[in-house]
Amino acid sequence: MQHRSVFFISDGTGITAESVGHLLAHFPTVSFKHIRLPFTDSEQKVEEALVKIAETEKADGVRPIVVMTLVNTDLRDKLKQSNAVHLDVFGSFVDPLAEELQEQPSRTSGIAHSVLGNSYYERIDAINFTLNHDDGMTDFGLSEAQVILVGVSRCGKTPTSLYLAMQFGIKAANYPLIPEDLERGTLPEALKKYPEKLYGLSINPERLHSVRSERRPDSHYASLDNCRHEIRLAEDLMHREGISWIDSTSRSIEELSTIILQKIRVNSNH
Amino acid sequence: MQHRSVFFISDGTGITAESVGHLLAHFPTVSFKHIRLPFTDSEQKVEEALVKIAETEKADGVRPIVVMTLVNTDLRDKLKQSNAVHLDVFGSFVDPLAEELQEQPSRTSGIAHSVLGNSYYERIDAINFTLNHDDGMTDFGLSEAQVILVGVSRCGKTPTSLYLAMQFGIKAANYPLIPEDLERGTLPEALKKYPEKLYGLSINPERLHSVRSERRPDSHYASLDNCRHEIRLAEDLMHREGISWIDSTSRSIEELSTIILQKIRVNSNH
Numbered sequence: 001m002q003h004r005s006v007f008f009i010s011d012g013t014g015i016t017a018e019s020v021g022h023l024l025a026h027f028p029t030v031s032f033k034h035i036r037l038p039f040t041d042s043e044q045k046v047e048e049a050l051v052k053i054a055e056t057e058k059a060d061g062v063r064p065i066v067v068m069t070l071v072n073t074d075l076r077d078k079l080k081q082s083n084a085v086h087l088d089v090f091g092s093f094v095d096p097l098a099e100e101l102q103e104q105p106s107r108t109s110g111i112a113h114s115v116l117g118n119s120y121y122e123r124i125d126a127i128n129f130t131l132n133h134d135d136g137m138t139d140f141g142l143s144e145a146q147v148i149l150v151g152v153s154r155c156g157k158t159p160t161s162l163y164l165a166m167q168f169g170i171k172a173a174n175y176p177l178i179p180e181d182l183e184r185g186t187l188p189e190a191l192k193k194y195p196e197k198l199y200g201l202s203i204n205p206e207r208l209h210s211v212r213s214e215r216r217p218d219s220h221y222a223s224l225d226n227c228r229h230e231i232r233l234a235e236d237l238m239h240r241e242g243i244s245w246i247d248s249t250s251r252s253i254e255e256l257s258t259i260i261l262q263k264i265r266v267n268s269n270h
Numbered sequence: 271m272q273h274r275s276v277f278f279i280s281d282g283t284g285i286t287a288e289s290v291g292h293l294l295a296h297f298p299t300v301s302f303k304h305i306r307l308p309f310t311d312s313e314q315k316v317e318e319a320l321v322k323i324a325e326t327e328k329a330d331g332v333r334p335i336v337v338m339t340l341v342n343t344d345l346r347d348k349l350k351q352s353n354a355v356h357l358d359v360f361g362s363f364v365d366p367l368a369e370e371l372q373e374q375p376s377r378t379s380g381i382a383h384s385v386l387g388n389s390y391y392e393r394i395d396a397i398n399f400t401l402n403h404d405d406g407m408t409d410f411g412l413s414e415a416q417v418i419l420v421g422v423s424r425c426g427k428t429p430t431s432l433y434l435a436m437q438f439g440i441k442a443a444n445y446p447l448i449p450e451d452l453e454r455g456t457l458p459e460a461l462k463k464y465p466e467k468l469y470g471l472s473i474n475p476e477r478l479h480s481v482r483s484e485r486r487p488d489s490h491y492a493s494l495d496n497c498r499h500e501i502r503l504a505e506d507l508m509h510r511e512g513i514s515w516i517d518s519t520s521r522s523i524e525e526l527s528t529i530i531l532q533k534i535r536v537n538s539n540h
Contacts, residue, residue, distance in 0.1 A: 002371065013528040015437070019289030022382035023364050026341070026375040038528045065370070067363075071296070085370045092362045093337075094293050100335070100355045101272065105296040112292035113524035120522055127429050131404075159397050159436075166429075166436060167285070252390055254383035258283040258308045 002030045005056045005064040009049055009079065011041035012110020017067045020089055032065075040070070041109050046078050053082045071107050119169055126165035126172070133173035134158055139190035145173040147264050148194060150187075150238070151201035152177055152230045153221075154211050156248035156256065160201065163253040168261060182233035187241055199260055200238045200245025205231050207249045272300045275326045275334040279319055279349065281311035282380020287337045290359055302335075310340070311379050316348050323352045341377050389439055396435035396442070403443035404428055409460035415443040417534050418464060420457075420508070421471035422447055422500045423491075424481050426518035426526065430471065433523040438531060452503035457511055469530055470508045470515025475501050477519045 006024065008017040014036055024032050035056070037049050056064050066084040070076045071094075080086050098105050108114075115121070132138065133145060135158065142148065147170060149157045157174035164170040181188055191198060203211075205228040212222035220226055238245050246259055276294065278287040284306055294302050305326070307319050326334050336354040340346045341364075350356050368375050378384075385391070402408065403415060405428065412418065417440060419427045427444035434440040451458055461468060473481075475498040482492035490496055508515050516529055 002373070004371065013524045015524050015528070016289055016292050019286055019292075020359070020363060022286050022289075023339075023359070024367070025382045025386070026364055026378075027367065027371055027373050028376055028381075029373060030371055036528075036531070038532065065367070069293075085366070087363050087366070089290070089293070093290060093357050094296055096355065096357070097294070097297065097335070101274070101297055101300055103272070103297050103299060106298055108296075110525070111298075112295045113522055115520060115522045116295070124429055124523070127432065131428065134401075158401065159394055162397065162432060163436065166433065250385060252383055252385045253394070254283045254285050255380070258285070258306075261306065262308065 003033065003060065004030055004062065005033045005035060005060055007035045007037060007049070007053060007056075007064055007066045007068075007084070009037045009040050009066055010069040010110070011071060011075070012038065012069065013113045014038040014069070015113050017069045017089060020087065021067050035064075039110075040079075041072075041075070043075065043078065046075050049079060050082050053084050057083060071105070071109055123166065123169040126169045127162070129171040130161045130165040130173070133171075134161065136175040136188070136190075142173055142190060142194060142197075144171055145194070145197055146171045147173070147199050147260060148191065148197045149174040149199055149201055149260075150177055150191065150243065151245070151248075152182075152203070152208070152227075152234050154208060154215070155201045155203040156253070157201055159253045160248070160256045160260070163257045164260065167254075167257065170261070170264075177230075177234050177237065179230065182230055182237065185233070185237060185240075187237070195241070195243075198241070198243045199263060200234075200243045201248045201256070202231060202235055202238075202245050203247065204249045273303065273330065274300055274332065275303045275305060275330055277305045277307060277319070277323060277326075277334055277336045277338075277354070279307045279310050279336055280339040280380070281341060281345070282308065282339065283383045284308040284339070285383050287339045287359060290357065291337050305334075309380075310349075311342075311345070313345065313348065316345050319349060320352050323354050327353060341375070341379055393436065393439040396439045397432070399441040400431045400435040400443070403441075404431065406445040406458070406460075412443055412460060412464060412467075414441055415464070415467055416441045417443070417469050417530060418461065418467045419444040419469055419471055419530075420447055420461065420513065421515070421518075422452075422473075422478070422497075422504050424478060424485070425471045425473040426523070427471055429523045430518070430526045430530070433527045434530065437524075437527065440531070440534075447500075447504050447507065449500065452500055452507065455503070455507060455510075457507070465511070465513075468511075468513045469533060470504075470513045471518045471526070472501060472505055472508075472515050473517065474519045 008014045010017050064084045067087045069089045094105050161172035161174045164172040208227040209224040278284045280287050334354045337357045339359045364375050431442035431444045434442040478497040479494040
């Protein structure tokens with residue numbers, strides 16, 4: 001197996017650079033070692049980075065990959081003196097944008113992930129809302145929710161809600177469908193006012209059995225029979241109530257969130 | 271103010287494309303309207319995208335910007351027939367990487383944010399750990415934490431812990447320093463075993479007063495005098511215990527997490 005070191009070098013957090021680094025997943029036969037050098041925002045720090053890159057090349061016997069987001073063009077040019085392969089995110093995208101927009105880009109480092117960028121406080125509010133409305137914790141304030149995820153216990157509602165809040169600033173409540181709801185065959189009372197906000201998650205019974213067994217092995221709750229029973233009743237209920245749902249079994253929280261976002265049609269301005 | 275429409279078009283979730291879109295924050299004088307077209311993975315869907323781009327150009331009176339991550343080269347070429355400015359993330363980065371690595375990139379759509387990519391289940395485990403160890407909820411399992419954030423109530427511990435878990439797969443517990451700890455002048459008993467895991471957050475008193483006042487206006491808890499008192503005692507305590515801390519006042523959770531990550535020196539292989 002091929003091994004490669006990848007540096008993420010940024011004058012800010014390096015989070016944009018690392019996001020681009022997700023593309024490395026398209027080379028599953030290569031083993032990548034990630035090295036983060038955030039806040040590389042001075043000549044001295046770039047020099048230190050150059051030393052590390054050179055040392056790494058020597059140790060690896062092959063040149064490293066550098067994914068870089070530096071706003072300062074002098075620092076960018078200096079870093080590119082390394083012998084690495086440079087994936088220059090700023091050079092590739094911000095420079096052409098500046099030309100298209102006929103605007104000089106702000107040279108403030110790290111603006112993309114600062115409290116100034118991307119509706120930061122809206123996202124923090126959404127995270128707090130989501131934590132306070134996890135697992136049907138309270139009905140108070142549900143009217144503020146942009147989406148309310150429903151489904152049986154442990155089908156993925158909580159991490160999906162948090163991802164929606166953290167990444168997209170969506171106020172996402174979640175509410176479990178518990179055995180009492182399922183046997184009664186109706187939605188929890190608190191949800192009946194918000195049919196347009198409801199979105200369902202389901203899961204395959206074998207997977208649910210395995211997830212629940214990690215928490216409560218050998219319980220009725222985790223048994224395959226009970227998982228099958230709960231899921232069947234939950235899907236029947238959602239069907240009767242006209243609630244769309246998606247199967248979380250082999251989908252990541254990123255994929256689930258993206259599908260839900262399409263559904264609730266949020267084309268925001270940020 | 272200049273207005274521009276930006277399309278994020280991907281055969282997967284579009285999350286990598288949107289991350290690149292964070293760079294738009296470097297043009298603060300332009301108002302961008304975001305339009306997400308995830309799961310654009312067929313000729314028909316690309317054709318639909320082309321129609322939307324053309325309609326948007328007509329409505330805006332100026333050509334849109336397209337940030338695109340498509341693995342299929344035919345679909346990529348087809349999309350580039352639009353009159354927009356194309357920022358082709360795959361073409362810019364994956365193609366040069368393929369040449370450098372001498373490997374064909376996987377043509378599976380959306381691999382970067384699927385359950386296959388980027389240590390997905392490790393991140394989900396970390397999110398669950400972090401939720402179960404929020405706000406000193408339990409001492410059980412603290413030995414598994416990779417970091418334990420400490421600080422006064424409402425200084426930013428919870429969202430920072432969640433970001434560390436969600437983005438980096440770090441098991442991040444957090445533990446409040448409550449008035450009883452502060453008056454006693456010693457750490458909570460449960461933390462004394464883990465000095466090497468502790469990391470502090472602090473905040474300026476005016477900001478803390480404002481944050482706490484949103485929750486409990488006119489309380490002793492939120493009063494500026496009490497905020498000053500708690501912060502002084504907390505910083506004294508952290509200083510005596512040799513705990514590093516950072517000021518969360520004007521830092522985003524991305525910036526705080528990045529600084530903490532540097533501190534705990536996680537250079538992982540994913």
